[in-house]
Amino acid sequence: MVFSSLFFTFAFLPVTVILYYSLGKHFKNIVLLTASLFFYAWGEPVYVLLLCGSILINYCIGALLGRDDASRRNRKLLLIISLVFNVGCLAYFKYFGLIICTIADIGSWHLNVGIPTLPLGISFYTFQTLSYVIDVYRGKVKQQKSLILFALYSSMFPQVVAGPIVKYADIESQLADRRINFQGFYSGMRRFLCGLAKKVLLANNIGMLWSEVKAMPGTEISVLMAWAGIIAFTLQIYFDFSGYSDMAIGLGKMFGYRFKENFQYPYIAQSISEFWRRWHISFGSWFKEYVYISLGGNRVGTWKLIRNLFIVWFLTGLWHGASWNFVLWGLYFGTLLVIEKLFLQKSMAHWPKAVRHIYLLLFVVIGWVFFEFTNLTDMMSFLQTMFGIGGNALIDNQVIVKLKAYAALYIVCIIAASPWPKKRALLFKRNHGNIYRLAVTVYYCALMFFSTAYMVGSTYNPFIYFRF
Incomplete structure (x- = not known):
């Protein structure tokens, strides 16, 4: 089940809300837990047992760790057991196929081994x-x-399958007791509608251009078409994932x-470091706290700093998928971050803002090529086309037709990926309060109408981060 579906929006969610608010306070968590397990079981009827097993084992380990009479040795043993179990399950279901295929390729063997399917949201x-x-x-x-x-913390349906990654420390106090009022509900509903519109009206539509470009034979793609396509994917993945995060937060x-923000307009960044402080914030925060700082962070010598960064970014790439292109993508950004920290950081402060922004966008767009192509040969071929190395035409009639068809959508997406609309809305609110309230009501009704119309009339509704 996905948020951007008619069943979720007009059946599952209304029923859950009605039961949640109509039953007494003591039943709210039970309603939400039941709904969450049903939501997960809808897409993963078998693997809901794995989720329940993970909940039970980690709960027991946490209970044993919290005992006053637990010795330091036993506590460390319990932590190791938890790490082995959790990382072991993730490695088996997500990376077993990659390991087997890599071994087979190296040895030129044919291994007839069953590959497990990836449980939804396991990462x-x-x-x-x-x-x-x-x-x-x-x-x-x-x-x-x-x-x-x-x-409930482990399986909560708003974020169990695609984040944001909610650390227990950030939500501990909200589990048993939280403020529930109409203002919060209304604010959440508006945030959900914004995320839904991002997903179905922007991500899905601009993503169709990338699907068309990616399906073209390499010899038929002009240089401009390659750039138009990968920029479309750059916008698609942002609105796809940030839209889903908005829906989850809403x-x-x-x-x-109250979940923390997961995106802060990453494409307005002016360095790779800043980009990753703005993109998938909950993920970056998790790796910083539990991996990077545990390795010593940046309070170490230069060589250990480089080691720490490459370990983190190797794991970052690997987390995103069981394919070597994701590892390459992670190491690509790890290399750029090392270069910035060791060489460019001071000099970049003197660059014009426009130059820093172009630098950021260029390397991020190239990075999405590594991310999107699981076949390394296709990846290199596409990169060659982008930079005019493969002998492809610079421009052709096909790309002119595509750009004319998608020009308005490009402009809307670029504006929507910036904080400009929000700033203009706040300014309008200060100057025209009464008109603003009416305009907001009309705006959200329009989002609901057009998003529903899209879900009714279209079958193209991919979600990129579901595969992770």
Whole structure:
């Protein structure tokens, strides 16, 4: 089940909201937990058992870690057991196929081994439960005594399958007691509608151009067409993922939760470092706290700093998918970050803002080529086309037709990916309060109408981050 579907929007969500608010306070968490397990089981009827097993095992480990009589040796052993179980499940279901295929390719063997299917959201809920166990081990939080509350934290449907990654420490106080009022519900509903519109009206439509370009034979793609296509994907993946995060944050508000922001206009950044402080913030925060700082962070010598960055970015790439192109993508950004930290950081401060912005966008767009092409040969061929190395035409009639057809959508997406609309809205609110309130009502009604119309009339509704 996805948020951008008619069943979720007009059946699952209304029923869940009605039950949640009509039953007493003591039943709210049970309603939300039941709805979350149903939501997950809708797409993964078998692997819901894996999710429940993960919840039960990590709950028991947390309970044992929180005991006053637990020795230091036993606590460390429990942490190791949790790491082996959680990382082991993730490695088996997500990377077993990659390992087998790599071994077969190296040895030129034919291995007839069954590859397990990837459970939905396993990367996200594994990181969440790990944050809980590690924080209990460190003494940062107390163990959760209620199995229902821990199960709710681990499986909450707004963010179980695609984030944002919610650390237990950030939501601990909200699990048992949270403020629920109409203002929060209304704010959450508006945020959900914004995310839904991002997903179905912007991401899906601009993504159709990239699907067309990617399906073309390499010899038929002009240089300008290659750039037009990958820029379309650059916009698609942002609106796809940030839209889903907006919907998750909005749904959380509707049920009284406050999740942290996951995107902060990453394409306005002026360095690679700043970009990654703005993109998938919850993911970057998790790796910084539990991997980078644990390795020593930047409070070490130059060589260890380089080592730490490459370890983090190797794992970052690997987390995104069981394919070597993701590892290459991670190491690509790791290399750029090392270059910035060691060589460019001081000199970049003197560059004109426009130059810094062009520098950022150029390397990010190239990075999405590494991300999108799982076949390394196709990847290199596309990069060659982008830079006019493959002998392809610079421009042709086909790309002119495409650019004319998608020109308005490009402009809307570029504007929507910046903070300009929000700033203009706030300025308008200060100067025309009454008209603003009416305009906002009309705006959200329009978003709902056009988003629903799209879901009714279109079958193109991919979600890029579901595969992770």
